[in-house]
Amino acid sequence: MTPKAAILLVRISDDDEGDQKGVRRQEADGRALADRLGWTIAEVITENDTSAFKRRKVKLPDGTTALRTVRPGFRAALDKLASGARDGLLAYDLDRTARDPRDLEDLIDVVEARTPRIPVESVTGSLRLANDADVTMARVMVAVANKASRDTSRRVARKHQELAAEGKPGGGGFRGYGYTRDGLEIVPAEAAVVAQVADWIVDEDRSLNWIAAELNRRGVPTVTGVPWNSRAVRSIVTKPRVASLRTHQGEVVGPAVWPPILAHERWEAVCTRLAQRARHADRSLKRWLTGVLRCGRPECGRPLLGWQGINGPRYWCATPRGGCGRIAITARLAEAEVERQVLDLLTDPGILARMHALATAEGTEDARAELAEDEAQLKQLAGAWARKEITFPEYTEARKIIEARIRESRALLVSTAPRALRTLLAGDVVDGWRHLTPADKREIVLTLLPDGYEVLPSDPMKPRRFDPERLHPVTAA
Structure with a gap:
C-alpha cells in the first residue's frame, strides 16, 4: 500500500538558536525519500526543541500521575494514524521518532491495528515496522538509544554537579546579563544597569513595570534584543549569580569564581523588598479567559x-x-x-x-x-x-x-x-x-x-x- 496522505514527523531535541535548521534539514531529506518511494506527504508535524527522552510528571486520563515524555506532536500523529485520517508515517531516523520504549509500543499498537499494517519508513532505514522482525529490531534499537540517553544524562548531571561544587559556570543557554559569554567577566555597561535597577527597587521603591518602561525609554538593550518587561527586570537583580553565588538545581551551593555585580547584602536587600511586595500583591484572577x-x-x-x-x-x-x-x-x-x-x-x-x-x-x-x-x-x-x-x-x-x-x-x-x-x-x-x-x-x-x-x-x-x-x-x- 502506497500512502496517499502520509505524515512526515521531524524532531530535534535542542535548538538553542531557535532557527529550526535541524528540523528543516530533516524535512528536506524526508520529502526527497517520499518522492523516491512515491508517497504523498499530506502533513508535516514538527517537534522542534523537543526531547523524546526526558520525562515529566503528568496526570493520566484515569487521574493517576506518572512520568511520561511530553510530545503533543507525536501524540497527534498517533491519533491521526489510528483514526485513518493519515495512512503512513515517515521520519528521519528511529531515534527521531522514539527514544522511550513506551512511545514506540504505542506506535506499534497503532501500526498493527490495521490490515495491512500502516507503512512506516525512515530516511536512514533504521525505522520500519512492516513485519515482526522489523518490530523486534526497532524495540532493540530503542532500548539501546534509551540507554545511551540515560548514560549521557548521567554524565552531564555529574559534570554539572562538579562544576557547581567548584563554583564554575555551567555553560549553555543565553548569556547572563552583566557577564561575558563565558560567565567569568563583568560587562561594565550592563553591571551599571543592574546597580541602577537595585537602587530604584531598594531606595526609590519603584515598580518593576516602571523600571522596564524607563529602561526601554532610555534605549537600554537586553541580552536578546527584545524590550524590557517586569520579568526581565526581576531576573537581572535577583538571580544569585549577580552576588557571585553558584546555584545547582535551583539551590545556592556556595560562592562562585566570578566577581559580583552587587554586594551580597545589597542583593539580599533587593530580594527582600521584592518578596515583601509579593506578599501584598493582588493574586485574584485577572485573565478570566484562562481555562476558556x-x-x-x-x-x-x-x-x-x-x-x-x-x-x-x-x-x-x-x-x-x-x-x-x-x-x-x-x-x-x-x-x-x-x-x-x-x-x-x-x-x-x-x-x-x-x-x-x-x-x-x-x-x-x-x-x-x-x-x-x-x-x-x-x-x-x-x-x-x-x-x-x-x-x-x-x-x-x-x-x-x-x-x-x-x-x-x-x-x-x-x-x-x-x-x-x-x-x-x-x-x-x-x-x-x-x-x-x-x-x-x-x-x-x-x-x-x-x-x-x-x-x-x-x-x-x-x-x-x-x-x-x-x-x-x-x-x-
Missing part, C-alpha cells in the same frame, strides 16, 4: 494561559507549561470580543426563553444521571488503557463515542446556571456584567460554552491586527 481558550492547532489543543508578553498581556499556548508556543492572542481584545458575544447571547429574548425552558425540562435529571455514568465510564476506559487491557486504537475509538454522549448531556444541562448567571439574569444583564468578578465571568462563559473557544492560527493573508474570527466557539457535536 484552547490552542487551535490540531496537534496541540492545550489551554491558553494568561501571560505577560512583550507588547502587554496576552493568552498564549505557553511552552513552559507544555504548550506549542505558536498560538497567542492579545488579552484585552480577546476579552472584549468574548464579552460582546456573551452579552449578545444573554440579551436575546429567544435564547433566554430557551434557557428557562430547558431548566424545567423533564429530561434534565435523566441527562444528569447519564452524564455521571458516562464520565465514570470514561475514567474506567482510561484505566483499562493505562493497564494495557485494551489497545490504543480501541481506547481512542471508545473515547470518541463516550465523549460525544457527554457533550450532548452537557448541552442539555447548560441552563442549570451557576449563581453568578442566575444573579445576572435577574437584573440588567449589561450593567450586571460590569460588576462581575473575573472568576464569575469565566464561570458564565463556561456555562454557556462548556468547551470554550479555540484560538485559530493567524491568517497570513490578512493584515497583522486583531481578527475576531480567530476565536472559534467549540459547540457540542
Whole structure:
C-alpha cells in the first residue's frame, strides 16, 4: 500500500538558536525519500526543541500521575494514524521518532491495528515496522538509544554537579546579563544597569513595570534584543549569580569564581523588598479567559494561559507549561470580543426563553444521571488503557463515542446556571456584567460554552491586527 496522505514527523531535541535548521534539514531529506518511494506527504508535524527522552510528571486520563515524555506532536500523529485520517508515517531516523520504549509500543499498537499494517519508513532505514522482525529490531534499537540517553544524562548531571561544587559556570543557554559569554567577566555597561535597577527597587521603591518602561525609554538593550518587561527586570537583580553565588538545581551551593555585580547584602536587600511586595500583591484572577481558550492547532489543543508578553498581556499556548508556543492572542481584545458575544447571547429574548425552558425540562435529571455514568465510564476506559487491557486504537475509538454522549448531556444541562448567571439574569444583564468578578465571568462563559473557544492560527493573508474570527466557539457535536 502506497500512502496517499502520509505524515512526515521531524524532531530535534535542542535548538538553542531557535532557527529550526535541524528540523528543516530533516524535512528536506524526508520529502526527497517520499518522492523516491512515491508517497504523498499530506502533513508535516514538527517537534522542534523537543526531547523524546526526558520525562515529566503528568496526570493520566484515569487521574493517576506518572512520568511520561511530553510530545503533543507525536501524540497527534498517533491519533491521526489510528483514526485513518493519515495512512503512513515517515521520519528521519528511529531515534527521531522514539527514544522511550513506551512511545514506540504505542506506535506499534497503532501500526498493527490495521490490515495491512500502516507503512512506516525512515530516511536512514533504521525505522520500519512492516513485519515482526522489523518490530523486534526497532524495540532493540530503542532500548539501546534509551540507554545511551540515560548514560549521557548521567554524565552531564555529574559534570554539572562538579562544576557547581567548584563554583564554575555551567555553560549553555543565553548569556547572563552583566557577564561575558563565558560567565567569568563583568560587562561594565550592563553591571551599571543592574546597580541602577537595585537602587530604584531598594531606595526609590519603584515598580518593576516602571523600571522596564524607563529602561526601554532610555534605549537600554537586553541580552536578546527584545524590550524590557517586569520579568526581565526581576531576573537581572535577583538571580544569585549577580552576588557571585553558584546555584545547582535551583539551590545556592556556595560562592562562585566570578566577581559580583552587587554586594551580597545589597542583593539580599533587593530580594527582600521584592518578596515583601509579593506578599501584598493582588493574586485574584485577572485573565478570566484562562481555562476558556484552547490552542487551535490540531496537534496541540492545550489551554491558553494568561501571560505577560512583550507588547502587554496576552493568552498564549505557553511552552513552559507544555504548550506549542505558536498560538497567542492579545488579552484585552480577546476579552472584549468574548464579552460582546456573551452579552449578545444573554440579551436575546429567544435564547433566554430557551434557557428557562430547558431548566424545567423533564429530561434534565435523566441527562444528569447519564452524564455521571458516562464520565465514570470514561475514567474506567482510561484505566483499562493505562493497564494495557485494551489497545490504543480501541481506547481512542471508545473515547470518541463516550465523549460525544457527554457533550450532548452537557448541552442539555447548560441552563442549570451557576449563581453568578442566575444573579445576572435577574437584573440588567449589561450593567450586571460590569460588576462581575473575573472568576464569575469565566464561570458564565463556561456555562454557556462548556468547551470554550479555540484560538485559530493567524491568517497570513490578512493584515497583522486583531481578527475576531480567530476565536472559534467549540459547540457540542
